[in-house]
Amino acid sequence: MTSNLPLINIMFLMITAFAFPLIKKIKYIYFFSYIIHILLVISTLATLMFVVNHGAYALNIGYPDTFMGIQLYISHVEALLGVVFSIIFLMVVIFASSTIDKEISENRIGLFYLLVNILYTSLIGVIYSNDLFNAYVFIEVSTLSACGLIIIKDKGETILAAIKYLIMSTVGSGLVLMSIAYLYSITGHLNILLSHNVIVATYQDYPNSVLIILSLFTLGLGVKSALFPLHGWLPDAHSSAPTPSSAILSSLVIKVYMVLLIKIIFRLFGLNIVKDIVIMDIILLLGSAGMIFGSVMAIKQKELKRMVAYSSVAQIGYVAFGIGLGSIAGLTIAVYHIIGHALTKSSIFLISGLMISQNKSKYIEDLKGIGHEMPITLILFTLASFSMVGIPIFPGFISKWYLSLACLELNRISLILIILASSLLNLLYYFPIVINGFFGKENLKGRIRKSKKVNPYSLFPIVTLIILMLLTGLFSGRIIDFIALSFA
């Protein structure tokens, strides 16, 4: 029973999603969403426990033998990511119940929760799936539902952002499908493990094929995860969406494609095959460029949410950097960074949403003195930005540290400078907000102070996420050891 939970999760979310538009009272919608997401947290935790006790396992759907049916494969990384995702979704849903009615019209709230559920289904689908075509379908579902979450505000700019996102994503999924077709024509399988066996046996006969497949996958998934320089759609999409949507999009959606890329590199090809391929260096290069460029662009932004969105481009750079190193240490820390950053970035987006709605302005300029109105919120923001800047014990520091060690393992000392430069750049755009927020006074003149009271439904999720972020930093040793079990 427990071993079937991943499948049950996917089905359960998919089916319950369509109940939301049917519920008339908004209060019940909120209540229903809490129940669903709490159940999901419990069930992903049970999956994690199962994996801890029994090790990684494959789950065949439909046919008992692997050859015909679709297969899910749950190893330590997948189980852990499942838990992280479910917790973040739960927190975002709780947050949404306190603010979403201000951002979108009332009759769309049911639709919003429907899309959240569908998006969630597709994300864990991509993570669990061991079948590439199945993963492709989930990717498409995730794109469409993510677009839905962006346009739900029904304003010109959101639709524009969504259509940009949709077009870029279509290109990306086209490339992914193309590479799946190519892979299928060589191996005759869509299952990752079966394909792997064929590739290992025959890859020397098709030297270019591995290159082509991997580059198509990298391009396709790179577009979707906003890998520099394919990130053009991200700032618009993530900054114009409603706050809970941006939190999910920026912390989870773009990461999922990176997880898939990790699976392709590690499980489909294996590090031995890819290590001599030029694509790995290109991923590394794009990652490095993203780390620097994303931060530089973030510094130039005037709107808070756009700044945070560009910061995500930089953070995806870190993940790509870890993947591009092409070593087990690099992949492990890439996964760790996905988790750490997912927790950090989701809380940053939620906080930004709160600050923007309190301040009635989306510009960074106008946030001066916000700390006098929202001290707790800004303290939480400060903690999150410590992680981005890389103060010790925060997950951002751990990522930097292990990425650097991974570089040294490969004798590439100069790469460390890129990591450090990027974290210094992070300082340049996160700290001014904190500083001006606490110590700036200009905006307070002639202004009615609003009450310091914050809705507990808004604050609780953020506090939880920040605490989890701290724990991720503190117990990083164990988490990284756990992740490494998947790459053994």
Next chain:
Amino acid sequence: MTYIILLPIFFPILSGIFIRLTSQNRLKPLLIISVILNFCFTIFVVSYFPEAAVELFEFNNLLFFYFSPDLLGKIFAVLVSTLWIFTTFYALDYMSHEKKTNSFFMFFLATQGITIGIAFSGNLITLYLFYELLTLITFPLVIHEGSDEALRTGKKYLLYSFFGATFVLFGIILLYSQNNSLDFMSGGMIGILSNEQLPYYLMVYLFLFLGFGVKSALVPFHSWLPSAMIAPTPVSALLHAVAVVKSGIFSLMRITYYVIGWETIEQTGGNKYTLVLVLITIIMGSFLAISQKNLKKRLAYSTVSQLGYIMIGLVVFTPDTLTGGLLHMLFHAFIKITLFFCIGAVMHYEHKTELAEIEGIGKRMPITMTCFSISSLCLIGIPPTNGFVSKWFLAIGGIKSGNYIIPIILLLSALFTAAYLLPIFTTAFFKGPPIRETVVKEPNNLMLIPIIILTGINVFIGFFPNLVINLIEKLSLILY
């Protein structure tokens, strides 16, 4: 039970938060009780836990937070908590007219805890954590004034500090990947190098030295220090004469004598490069001090130059220079804090900040300015003051190691020191139109008494330097 050694670190932080939450009227007694208690804790820990070590937060079996106060750390901790008491009394008067004193004193107290955390750190990663925290926690103190200029200065301070910390982190990572250990060991942990390893460790050393050098105002990374003088005077006195810059120096001592090891550094030859920077720091600091018209900036550049003296003990490897450097670290802390207190008193009561404005102030504040003069003489190093003792050791060490340039630079810089300090008290006492009836208006006792006691300590140590020298020489012998 050994967890008690964490008390001097966490007690000030917690009491700071407590003070922030209580009302303004109970601030004074709470604050005084808190610093005195923490002084007692520090003394208690220092005297009763000779070999204690505590481990917190194990990340993995190589990376963890580890506290183990040794002799050097204990000296630094006692120095810090002693000076904190004086500064607290002084600050209570100085800040009495300001707003937001509660949050000011919260950060003020927390800074003490973090500085002692630096002192007690048992490995480099713990030191690094507290070093970063020190930047963050002192930041609100620096920009306390809240004006735009203060904010700009604060950003400069942050940027310099984090830039330095990034260098440090780079060095630490390089070190860790080779040794898998960052614990402090007297004599260093690397030992004799083979020829292929030399460039690597030279790089490690230079990165660490330059990184920590930012906080200890090494030229060319010194310019944040004079800018940070925009902070209230107690902060300038304590942080920029003692806590922050001395933490930088302290960290440099840790890497030089406890992590890399002086023999290893000598083998790489890295200290030749850093010696040049240190000498430039001494000369340039004094030069720039002479040209400053603002009193606090003048003292700030003086700090830059004096920190260079201390750093001689870290780049010329003889027991004498180390003794001299350590002595100067202690003496300079006491002297510079006194000088800042005097200038601060003038600023606070007479609202005068420039050299030209203080004409005749010696007649209004005779005791304050006398204390200033005495301490200036100590800093210049005229025998038999404490400044003379430390410089003597530095010069002897320089000659013994064959660096004849050191005594020359020291003499030259002593001249410069005289050139920038003497005008202050000649202006104060002898310049200006003779006023018949000058009302003597000394500062409040809360301010005056710390100044007098500190001056007394300066003079006393000048006459009986052996009390301190014995202790410091013991430390130098351990390290050589």
Next chain:
Amino acid sequence: MKGLLTNYYETAAIILFGIGFATLMLHSNLIKKIIGMNIMDTAIFLFFIAKGYIFESQAPIIRGELKTVYAYVNPVPSALMLTGIVVAVTTTAFALALTIKLNEKYHTVDLDKIMEMEGDKNDE
């Protein structure tokens, strides 16, 4: 060159893909972009299905008696592409719906013009 001619299905698919990709990227008219998107998708379907075709084999539908496996083409790509077509149609429908919405708000389907109206957001 010979390889390209022998595998003419694949060649055609790649050429179509290029056309679609270029249309998608180069035109600013949203409808044309969506057409390009469809061409691209179709190219992939062609490619995929061509991979499943075995020369001189029948469609995998049993009429009369069952022949050996080798007599039929591979049914899996066709089945997969059925899903692919569904996905493509959904995406197209969604994109068209968005285009209609945009047309309502901005009275044009030209992406560049819409961008101009929105004003640049200080990047690039």
